[in-house]
Amino acid sequence: MLKRRTESGPMELTEHDDIRNRRKRAVKTAWALAIVAIMIFVAFILSGVLGT
């Protein structure tokens, strides 16, 4: 992988830094957050259903 010089010495870019892998991880993050949002929506509707 590409090696680059930084102030703290040479830094090696790994598979982890590859843009395709980063985009894949971003999609996973997005799905996890979307599920959380849907669960909050359902939970508050249920709070109304169960509370009345």
Place this chain on the structure above:
Amino acid sequence: MSIESHDIAHDDHHDHKPSGFLDRWLYTTNHKDIGTLYLVFSLLMFFIGGSMAMVIRAELFMPGLQLVEPEFFNQMTTMHALIMVFGAVMPAWVGFANWMIPMMIGAPDMALPRMNNWSFWILPFAFTMLLSTLFMDSGGPAAGWTLYPPLSLQGGQSFAFVVFAVHMMGISSIMGSINVIATILNMRAPGMTLLKMPLFVWTWLITAFLLIAVMPVLAGAVTMLLTDHFFGTSFFNAAGGGDPVMFQHIFWFFGHPEVYIMILPAFGVVSEIIPTFSRKPLFGYTAMVYATASIAFLSFIVWAHHMFTVGMPLTGELFFMYATMLIAVPTGVKVFNWVSTMWQGSMTFETPMLFAIGFVVLFTIGGLSGLMLAMAAADLQYHDTYFVVAHFHYVLVPGSVFALMAGAYYWLPKWTGHMYSEKWGKIHFWVSAISVNILFFPQHYLGLAGMPRRIPDYSTQFADFNMISSIGGFIFGASQLIFVGVIVHCVYKSRQVATGRVWEGAKGLEWTLSSPPPYHSFNTPPVIDSTTIAHVEEAH
């Protein structure tokens, strides 16, 4: 490596910008184009919401009913708030996020570019639907932006349009937030650790989590209103065993964090601008990050301070009162750090800095009146008066809107490649800063004297301060046309070319790019070192 040498390294001279109008703007997945769309849309909404404010202030110019019917006045107050909150301020911050976050963290674009396009293009339809209710037989929503039942349920068929519009705005916000979080967590350039990120990125990361947590709550609340109105349920109908106070709890569980959604990115922008024009690193970067997170956490446990007059157990009042007052601590840390950053700095007062300083001073006034409102015993007097109107307008107008102006002037040369007119920028600031105080400061006195909010007529004892407030409102409204003039001049007429690092004291990755930045930037991740990190202590 010097900052200037990065300019060449990150310029992609093969821009591949779409040539057709529809390709460029309707189908775009480019974060800069989508940022521009958000900003233009929010400016349009700012003027539509502002024109409604002008109707309100014109009606209140003197006692008596002169211009509009009371029902239409109520529609104006409601629509003004909905449009300013969901159409102007929030989309403007999403526009800033789109433009700046990828450039600040060294990413080539947002993580989910197609969803980014979708997030934006939902909005024009949502607001067309919301505004269309004004032309329907039953009129627009008139129960205030809080949509409290039973009043909100007494509207006509147009209420369904309002609910659907709110749903669409919410979906747009949630998708935008998911994109921001996914981008920040996954797309940072190698070496850009979380505590090296610019403060604007930090404040947006925290804001995005707030949005994901509370927008579904609002969606749930308005869905229950919808079924109560049209499908015979009784979530909030006392006659059917429901509880209208439950709506208030649910609404404010969304509504209070919503306030911080509008102000946290403002904190971030001001934290970028003040160090630049003080030519000093930000004082207490880490403390700023933790203060932002603390404010976000506290915003979830203070909602019932909006409901002191509803009645609640004494322990509840005490909890919400002290929890609310606690927010002053991290907020005070921020104000202290901004002032300390300026302290002994080589300060200059270009337009972004003027708006940033105006923000610090005037937002603090709004924060202090918030502390007064936090006291349960005192709130019984202030509640639903113009004191509350004065308080939240100080936080939102010379607070959030001034920070938006500051950010726009700060990054406009970067976005366009041209310098704006400094002279007209300063005129815009001074006319805005003076008129906004003429507009809102007298409203404190009106509230303390007992003038209720959301009324089209009032007792003659309130006449003088209302007239002063309205004059300030007209001047403030008109002065925003200067802003439009400055932008149009900067984009189309200005001959003064902006350099890559526009401001002498500016630090951060975005300033390593040319002005305007290439259509696709940071296709190769940048090297992160002390010259490219926004907030870093100077080497001694």
